[in-house]
Amino acid sequence: MRLVNSLAITILAIILFSCNxxxxxxxxxxxxxxxxxxxxxxxxxxxxxxxxxxxxxxxxxxxxxxxxxxxxxxxxxxxxxxxxxxxxxxxxxxxxxxxxxxxxxxxxxxAEKAPEVYTYTILKEYPHDRNAYTQGLEFLNDTLYESIGQRGKSALRKVDYRTGEILKETKLSDIYFGEGITILNNRIYQLTWEENVGFIYDLHTLEKTGQFSYQQSREGWGLCTDGTQFYKSDGTEKIWTLDANTLEEKEYIQLASNKALFSRANELEWVDGLIYANTYGKDGIMIINPKNGAIVGVIDCRGLKEKVTQHPYIDVLNGIAYHPERKTFFITGKNWDKLFEVTFHKK
The missing domain is CATH 2.60.40.10 (Immunoglobulins)
Structure with missing residues (x-):
């Protein structure tokens, strides 16, 4: 058990970013x-x-x-x-x-225990727009929705994940840097980075129907929902809970292993009562207990970036979406030309 715990902490330190x-x-x-x-x-x-x-x-x-x-x-x-x-x-x-x-x-x-260490198995590869600076991924039924970042290029897309075809797209004004997305009650919610505003869209038309402001959180990074409230990361060690109706920030958890606090949780995904979070700048995904902030697992995703076409604009791992019918995860990165369907399992 001590060897497993030591391995978990070593890998966590390598692929995540510690904050004190x-x-x-x-x-x-x-x-x-x-x-x-x-x-x-x-x-x-x-x-x-x-x-x-x-x-x-x-x-x-x-x-x-x-x-x-x-x-x-x-x-x-x-x-x-x-x-x-x-x-x-x-x-x-x-x-x-x-x-x-x-x-x-x-x-x-x-946290009381060291996080479990996981790795991945690739089931299938799909084409992905290499010009897409992926900030958020979300499935609803068999349709993939994607948020694209960078000012002047930010957008919300509906995508056929099998072919990579963009089925519908709504572009953001050049002043906005698109970030994480999630879906609740036939609406898409999209964060922006430093602009202190999030947008609400009609699920079917992708037309903007409203917006909301951040209150206490520093920035907009990742977003997910458990079906009753939202969870929002802001680049710090905090993940905020937001009221589903008012979008008011109610409280927060802080992300912690059994040794340290961790920040930079980026794209978020809610799966079976846990939050999966890409870690910006690192080849790792945290698995988080939303009740207290404990990092109960860490997925070592090293090696994926080397499997996509290498070019001057390729960037880090980001984008994680769970397909509930297939019970698989879809992950990609910023300016990657592949979308990977994977499963996770303990090392």
Whole structure:
């Protein structure tokens, strides 16, 4: 098991991009520390908090929580159970001399286990427009939809994946850089990169019917849906959840292995309760638990880029779409002339 975990971390470090909290309270008379001054933990770890007050006999009803989730505690120890990963604030809520108080302490929480390592098997190759700077792929039934990036070239397309023929296309204004897409309730949702706006299209005509703005997220990168809400990456370690009706950004998860935080999740795809994410600039795909941000798997896609026609404008792996009837994945890259139908399996 240790060998498998070491292999997972090694490959994760190679093909993904790693990215890397002072006591804050209502009164300077209180302080919150953790035994051993430890700052980093893993999910389900037990820690021993030390809540300092001027007079401990006046202290009562201590409760510890993270992001609103109350943590199991026996009065002396606290268990990091059912928490989101990443940079968090451990909050102590207590009553002191009859007055409710609270104080926080920054910690980092990583995944409990190392990610599983996967590789791919190519089932079939299809033609793909080598001039397409692929930003997003999405299947609906047997039809492939594709978002193309770069200013002056950005577009939304309906494509026959078997032949590579563009069946319908809507171009974006030259000021926009197209990014990820997803489909919900007969509408296509498309992000743009730095313009702080996303577009909504009619599924059948590809005519633009509306738009929405980002609120807290930095940029637009990848987008997917579980059928009830959206998940949006912004280039940082965060993936935001958006309300399906208002497109309001509600909260976020942070992507973490058992060792570090990871950023640059690009194209997103929702499959069987998990998020698959291309990692910009790397030949890898993360498999993410959307509840807490844990990277539960990493797919080593090295070697695919060498199988397409090499030319001066060829760029990185990007574009992942799941075909639910065939139960296969379709992946490509920016300015690649091939679309690969693949399956993933553990190494």
């Amino acid at each position: 909290g002072s006591n804050k309270g209502t009164s300077s008379h209180f302080s919150l520390q953790i035994e051993g001054k430890k700052k980093s933990f893993q999910e389900n770890d037990t820690l021993i908090p030390a809540l300092k007050t001027p007079n401990s006999s006046l202290l009562s009803k201590v409760e510890y929580s993270i992001d609103g989730t109350v943590l199991p505690s026996d009065g002396k120890t606290v268990v990091l159970q059912h928490v989101k990963l990443g940079k968090q604030q451990l909050k102590a809520s207590f009553v002191y001399d009859g007055t409710s108080e609270s104080i926080t302490h920054p910690i980092e929480i990583f």
